Amino acid sequence: MDTFVVPQAGAGLDAFFNAQGIAIIGASDDITKIGGRPIHFLLKYGYKGQIYPVNPRGGEIQGLPAYASISELPAAPDMAIIAVPAAAAVKAMLECAAIGVRGVVVLSSGFAEAGPDGAVLQAELVSIARRHGMRLLGPNCLGTISVAQGVIGSFSIILEQSMPPAGHVGIVSQSGNIGSFAVQNIARRGLGISHFIATGNEADIDVADGIAALAEDAQTRLILCCMETCRDADRLTRALDLACKKNKPVVVLKIGSTEQGQAAAASHTGALAGSDAVIDAVFRRYGALRVNAIEELLDVAHAAALLLPAGLPKGNRITLLAASGGFGIMMADATVKAGLALTELAPQTKEKILQILPLAGTNNPVDATAQVSARPDVLQGTLAALMEDTHTDVTQIFLSLSLYNTRLRGVYMKALKDIRYRYPDRLLVVTSQGPADAVREINDLGIPVFPGIDATARGLAALVRMGQLSALPESTSYRGLVEALDSDAFRNEYTAKEALAAAGITVPREAVVTSADAAAAQATLTGFPVVLKIVSQDIAHKTEIGGVLLNLADEVAVRSAYEQIMQAAAKHAPEARLDGVLVSPMLSGGNELIMGVSRDPVFGPVVMVGSGGIYAEILQDVAVQAAPVSEKEALAMIRSLKLFPLLDGARGRKKADVLAAAQALTRLSEFACRHAADVAEIDMNPVLVRPEGEGIVVLDALLIPRRADSTSE
């Protein structure tokens, strides 16, 4: 068993980003081979450091002196690329370790993805890396590109055409193909790249490493991340936390968001995938923006990269300007559907616009009418009026096909340049199709140009969310004690409620009795009406066997109910071990929620809240988050429910005590962390949420222990 410590996320990745020398093990003259392509690209794009081709043949490779073995290298390169077959990789790795290489990229496949034998080889690579303090990228990966440094440890197809432009977007992707696609398209939109890291099998370096390293990297301002699976929750959350603190926005394309996608992911990587809903919630917690499609990733990156210098939008108020009423309507539809707000212009803005354009519509969208094409100089004045309007956060202007008209293009460019110069801090985006050079010219002013109305709305909505998410997270991980839970807590409803009550969660005042007399006495103590429920570790569905009787109004009814329940249990569950009958107050008046805890294979205890009754299931009306959750997070979870308006005073109802519900959820999440070693699942269903100020009460509860064979998980 390896006892070496796993390096901190991001540590040592400068060996790749700033490699001062690069060895290629398995170097080839054939520039279509993975041993030939990196050398070809390093030469083609003018890498400034030393390139050391290694091949037993020696001689010369692609015009460079080749070395027969690694041990013959005149100096230790920072980085080595291993392009030999899997079977030979372990020896190469050992030799790299011997001369002090700091980072190794294993491009070759044939490791864990190929079966058990490959997995053994892969474990061997990791063991060598750990023993010698090296970092390992891959195996079975597309490697790494650091643009400004000219460092290439990759055979990506995108390098065949050209090196991507240098810039501020850092990209880390588990899949090399997806990462390449993103790099290619980011470059095509005229944006620059800092580093590209493709992690492949993630034997050592994973996506979290990439995020952390990019968060620390001075060139990188925006981090794009494509991931399939997360294997280590702590590592990922620490990296996201670092990116937060370094103020580097993270945009995540996490694939496998549907069941079918997850099934495909599982068969593809063989990795145990955590629940998509949980990872989604964790991204939200750390202000990372989750996107669902690669097009959305590109739109968001595009907008963010260009707008970041002027800052993210302060709010979600968009003002739309179009020369065509029809397009104005479409823009309004798209803006509202994306969750953005169309606010009214300030009265003085309307006046200013009407002075320039007497026939303009000064509602939002502003309809500048065809005058803006006939006399395009008015655009400048109209935009200036909007830039000075403090009722808006972003102004969007639609130019349709106008940039194809040379005369119009000239005047529009002049107006946009002027506006950018006069109002450098105001956010302006253009939606237009036009010749590529016109689009680039506007982009170069720091004004993003989107090709479509929907793309613009998506991009802006994402930036607004980013702005809203930028506050640092309140809770990260459980810092309290981990304690054993008395196994009696798992025994029945009563003991489960006792354990939860000890954690500060309100349960009814109730007792288990074993005779009709005791039931009547307890009911008198409780106050009528009461509920009687059978208590047995062997009866999961109490109602179905007739084990629950509601609304019992007096002692006579209670005595009779006791006998009735005992008879029902004897009839329908003759083998069940009975602990007695629970006497509870009959509570009503309020709304029902369900709360619970389950165990995610990656993130551990996960807390859930959902609408009561059957609605959580029918409407999929639930919210989840990795435990523990702060009260603020718990409140946000409850407020996100589709049926939240029921708790919030819809149609003249009394407002429910959602604050108390949030506190209960927080306490439940802390309870789940404290007893994570023992508890597999918790079910509090229903939780009665009473009117404001009156708190909550858990009407039924169930604790399920982790099985002995899963405690080592």
Place this chain on the structure above:
Amino acid sequence: MDTFVVPQAGAGLDAFFNAQGIAIIGASDDITKIGGRPIHFLLKYGYKGQIYPVNPRGGEIQGLPAYASISELPAAPDMAIIAVPAAAAVKAMLECAAIGVRGVVVLSSGFAEAGPDGAVLQAELVSIARRHGMRLLGPNCLGTISVAQGVIGSFSIILEQSMPPAGHVGIVSQSGNIGSFAVQNIARRGLGISHFIATGNEADIDVADGIAALAEDAQTRLILCCMETCRDADRLTRALDLACKKNKPVVVLKIGSTEQGQAAAASHTGALAGSDAVIDAVFRRYGALRVNAIEELLDVAHAAALLLPAGLPKGNRITLLAASGGFGIMMADATVKAGLALTELAPQTKEKILQILPLAGTNNPVDATAQVSARPDVLQGTLAALMEDTHTDVTQIFLSLSLYNTRLRGVYMKALKDIRYRYPDRLLVVTSQGPADAVREINDLGIPVFPGIDATARGLAALVRMGQLSALPESTSYRGLVEALDSDAFRNEYTAKEALAAAGITVPREAVVTSADAAAAQATLTGFPVVLKIVSQDIAHKTEIGGVLLNLADEVAVRSAYEQIMQAAAKHAPEARLDGVLVSPMLSGGNELIMGVSRDPVFGPVVMVGSGGIYAEILQDVAVQAAPVSEKEALAMIRSLKLFPLLDGARGRKKADVLAAAQALTRLSEFACRHAADVAEIDMNPVLVRPEGEGIVVLDALLIPRRADSTSE
């Protein structure tokens, strides 16, 4: 008052589509003016017919002999373009009529959109057209282009670059800008256009005319329609019905789908807009595919235009093929989110693929692994296996960036050509970025190439929906008698229920009483328990004033309740005219729905069904359709509710009698049509839907009459 008949939708549009001669009134030498541009374009793109420039100056215009007035033309052209200011247009229109012009395009603005004076001029144009049997396009429109015929009656910016290619896509758009944008982008995707019609102010020719004319047009196979407002429901539904019958798919981009968009539309066109939800339902009824964004319109048109020759998909089963696991997962996510199905491959297909690609993943998505790039000849065999698999309707292949690699491109093209030749009837789409000429080469094989994964899924989902919608609608418009409704029906809950009962809708057996004794007697007749409710035309919210008492178990309770209700009414509504107290059976056991009728300004009576209680409002859980609705449509409306699972036996509940609910909805819709002259609104809330076979019963009902001043609507 004009008594001429409005022409049937689509009649006479051949004057534009096939114009044998074209006059331009207000012709100009300046090719940037709207009187100069059409002549310039007609000459540039080689129009074969006669061009007659008309200008009082006479002489020569753009090298053609000009005529000083229309009366001097040597022959009557089919079509005239009016490009003179609004004030001069009426005279020009009269002169066109005098020489027998059949179709007039008025490009000029300054009509209804500019105010009351312009509206008068516009009405004059319409009157002339009607009197002389001419058709009028515009005014304030971008005109018309018929590509194969070289007919141009437009000044659209898109003609500055080139004439769009001729083909099978017909486009009709209220907005000239949106239409131009669509034409430009359809052309950019390598698809051909038959006709483009921009209807502008729609004084005569409207979008319905365009749909009908394109439905009859032999060149057109697919109709794209961009509309802002519908003013004439019958005209639109008849055009959609015609397109159905001619088997021409219609794709509609109806803008103004949000409240804000509708507000922008109203201020833009000044037209009274019908409810977006109703028009949405009407499109669905006629199998027209509604899209919500111009990008989606283009994606759908693209897929449809290329796939139509092979037919629409027979079902929604998609098989995905990717060379990268990561992209496979993304494709799976996008496919499932678009509502398509990933089915399992047939066992023999899996075998065939594994023979070619031993390491392939043969789940769906099929992971062809990097082998497909290393040895791309295997693509052909793999695709052939999928083409022969009868478990799939469409095969989607992802080529990522491979087409940029010359070697791979060659082999892929060969494989695709071979597959297209061998399996001409199987549906295959490619998702790829690549050089434009490679994309065109694949498109030319009849294989649509989509640039993105989401775009592919959207396009395919739309085609599948088109295939499903293609059945002819059952109900079109109300063909029964229109009858007056006794005004007594509007008096109170009891009379409203009586009127609905006469229409075949089940209501409780109940009676209005005016004494405690009568209440007790009636309750005995009804059977206990009963409900008592105050009956008054002046008390809308019975419960709030204490006018409803439930669950009355015996005569004593009923007597006392009667007195209590009368006292509450005297106290809280002393002025109200009381009709008495309604004695109803206390019914429960079942699910609640709400049903109703409202009046759309364009579509007339509209029927609605929603979830019961507060849920319709909180979840916006309602479905609407223009009345009347067939039972099949009514059933589909009920099944579309988010809370339908409650009626459908979720979690072991009894199934509700949804068939009876559908029948009630159909009867309600017919009732609303029969009494459309008198009824403004109907509210049946709640409707108790009992278990299967036990029917429904309307527990409360309200009829609201149309006000006298609105009956001319």
